[in-house]
Amino acid sequence: MSLSNPLPFKERVEQALNDPFLRQSLKNAQARFREGKQKAGQALGNLEEWRTRAEAIRRHTIEHLDYYLDLFATNVEKNGGTVFFAETEQEAVEYLIRLAKEKQAQTVIKSKSMVSEETHVNHRLEEIGVEAIESDLGEYIIQLAKEMPSHIIAPAIHKNRKQIAQLFSAVAGEELPEDTSALTRFARHQLRDKFLNADIGISGCNFAVAETGSIVLVSNEGNARLTTTLPKTHVVMMGMERIVPTWEDLDAVLSLLPRSATGQKITSYVTALTGPRRENDQDGSEEMHVIIVDNGRSNALGTDYQSILHCIRCGACLNVCPVYRHIGGHAYGSVYPGPIGAVLTPVLKGFDEWEELPYASSLCGACTEACPVKIPLHDMLIDLRRDEVGQKRSPWIERLAFRLFGAAVKYPALYRLGLKMAKYLLRPQAGEEGFLNKGLGPLKAWTQARDFPAPAPESFREWWERQGRHGGEPHGR
Incomplete structure (x- = not known):
C-alpha cells in the first residue's frame, strides 16, 4: 500500500470527481449495500432494539476498557498466548519485526486487518527483507496496485476487471483474460503456495471476547482460517477497543455486523480462536501473539469523542454518505475513509494533516441513522469543526x-x-x-x-x- 497520498486534499477530491468509473462503481455499491442492509434489518425484526442493546454493550465496554483489557490479556496468557500492549504504531511494528527476526521469517501471510494498514506493517516488513502477502482478494489487489483500501469492507471497490487483469498479468508474466472466474482462479493459485510456506500468519481481530481470551474473525473467503492455522506463528493485531465482555454480548454485535455491512445474516466464515494449538488439536499455530494497539485511541477516552471507539467497522456509514459516493475512499487520504474516518482520523492523529476531514461531510445525518451502534457521527463532525475554529485553524x-x-x-x-x-x-x-x-x-x-x-x-x-x-x-x- 501507499504510505500516504502526496496530493493535497482538494486535488485528491478533484481527481476523484473526474473519475466516472469510480463514481458509478460507488453509486452501484452503495445502492446494493443499502438494499441488502434494509432487507436484513427487516428480517431481524425489532432492529432498533438490537441497535439499542449493541450501543449499550459498546458503551459499557469502553467505559470499563481497562478492566476488560486486563481480563482479556490474562485469559489469553492462561490459554498459552502472549500479549503485547503497543502504545504507538512504532512499538507495534517493532515488536512484530523482533518476532520476525527471531523466527528468521522470510514470508508472512496476512488476512484482512485495518490495524495492520494503519500501522504500515507491509512496508516495514519489506524494509527488513520479509515478504508480506495479503490473502484477502481485495487486499491482494490493492497491494499489487500499491494503494490503500478504498472501503472498509470492499477495499478494491474502485477497481474494474480490466485494471485487475493488468495487475495480475504483471505478476503472471503473461496477459490474463478480463474474466472474473479466471482472475479469481489465478489469485487462488498464487496464494495457495504462500499459505503453505509462510513462516508467520498475521490476522486482524473483529472482536475479542474478554471472558475467555478468544479472538473472533469474520470473513467471506476462508483466507483467515488458513492464515491463522497453517503458519507456526500467528500474530493478532487488534485495536484496543475491539473487546466485548462475554459471548452473549458478542451475539448481539455479531448479529448486526454482517447485516449492516453487506446485508448478510452471517458471513461465510466466523472463526473463534482461543490460544495456540493444544496437545490434541489437529491444526492451529504453535504460538499466538496478540498485539493490542492504542496508537491514539486513548486520546478519545473521557472526551466528547469517546463513543467513536464503539465502532464495529461495518462500513454502514460509508454506504449512505453522499460525500463518499462522489469522492471515494482515497480522497480522504486516511486508511479509514467516509464519515467514520472523518471523525476517527483527526481524533487519532490530530488536525495537523487532517484538518479538512471534518468538512468532508454534508452533515445530513445519514451516517448516524445507519450506524448499528448509534454513534452520533454528524454531531462529532460539528464538534471537530468547533475545535478547529477554537484552535484558529480556519482560514x-x-x-x-x-x-x-x-x-x-x-x-x-x-x-x-x-x-x-x-x-x-x-x-x-x-x-x-x-x-x-x-x-x-x-x-x-x-x-x-x-x-x-x-x-x-x-x-x-x-x-x-x-x-x-x-x-x-x-x-x-
Missing part, C-alpha cells in the same frame, strides 16, 4: 468574515448598510435567471457547484418602510 479570511458578521448583527445600522452594499456588489454578478454563478473571492468555490440567489432589488425592510406597514403588497403579487 484568516473566514475568521474575518464571521467577525464582521458578528459586528453587523450586533449593530442594526451596520447590518442595514451591509444589506445595501451586498445588493449593489452581488447583483451584477447574477446570471439571467437571477442566481450567482461566479461568486467573488471565497464565494467562487461555493458557486461552482451551487446556485446562490442574488439579493432582491428591494429588500423586505425597504419595502416595509416604504409601504408594507401601511397595508401595501410587495411587488410580484
Whole structure:
C-alpha cells in the first residue's frame, strides 16, 4: 500500500470527481449495500432494539476498557498466548519485526486487518527483507496496485476487471483474460503456495471476547482460517477497543455486523480462536501473539469523542454518505475513509494533516441513522469543526468574515448598510435567471457547484418602510 497520498486534499477530491468509473462503481455499491442492509434489518425484526442493546454493550465496554483489557490479556496468557500492549504504531511494528527476526521469517501471510494498514506493517516488513502477502482478494489487489483500501469492507471497490487483469498479468508474466472466474482462479493459485510456506500468519481481530481470551474473525473467503492455522506463528493485531465482555454480548454485535455491512445474516466464515494449538488439536499455530494497539485511541477516552471507539467497522456509514459516493475512499487520504474516518482520523492523529476531514461531510445525518451502534457521527463532525475554529485553524479570511458578521448583527445600522452594499456588489454578478454563478473571492468555490440567489432589488425592510406597514403588497403579487 501507499504510505500516504502526496496530493493535497482538494486535488485528491478533484481527481476523484473526474473519475466516472469510480463514481458509478460507488453509486452501484452503495445502492446494493443499502438494499441488502434494509432487507436484513427487516428480517431481524425489532432492529432498533438490537441497535439499542449493541450501543449499550459498546458503551459499557469502553467505559470499563481497562478492566476488560486486563481480563482479556490474562485469559489469553492462561490459554498459552502472549500479549503485547503497543502504545504507538512504532512499538507495534517493532515488536512484530523482533518476532520476525527471531523466527528468521522470510514470508508472512496476512488476512484482512485495518490495524495492520494503519500501522504500515507491509512496508516495514519489506524494509527488513520479509515478504508480506495479503490473502484477502481485495487486499491482494490493492497491494499489487500499491494503494490503500478504498472501503472498509470492499477495499478494491474502485477497481474494474480490466485494471485487475493488468495487475495480475504483471505478476503472471503473461496477459490474463478480463474474466472474473479466471482472475479469481489465478489469485487462488498464487496464494495457495504462500499459505503453505509462510513462516508467520498475521490476522486482524473483529472482536475479542474478554471472558475467555478468544479472538473472533469474520470473513467471506476462508483466507483467515488458513492464515491463522497453517503458519507456526500467528500474530493478532487488534485495536484496543475491539473487546466485548462475554459471548452473549458478542451475539448481539455479531448479529448486526454482517447485516449492516453487506446485508448478510452471517458471513461465510466466523472463526473463534482461543490460544495456540493444544496437545490434541489437529491444526492451529504453535504460538499466538496478540498485539493490542492504542496508537491514539486513548486520546478519545473521557472526551466528547469517546463513543467513536464503539465502532464495529461495518462500513454502514460509508454506504449512505453522499460525500463518499462522489469522492471515494482515497480522497480522504486516511486508511479509514467516509464519515467514520472523518471523525476517527483527526481524533487519532490530530488536525495537523487532517484538518479538512471534518468538512468532508454534508452533515445530513445519514451516517448516524445507519450506524448499528448509534454513534452520533454528524454531531462529532460539528464538534471537530468547533475545535478547529477554537484552535484558529480556519482560514484568516473566514475568521474575518464571521467577525464582521458578528459586528453587523450586533449593530442594526451596520447590518442595514451591509444589506445595501451586498445588493449593489452581488447583483451584477447574477446570471439571467437571477442566481450567482461566479461568486467573488471565497464565494467562487461555493458557486461552482451551487446556485446562490442574488439579493432582491428591494429588500423586505425597504419595502416595509416604504409601504408594507401601511397595508401595501410587495411587488410580484
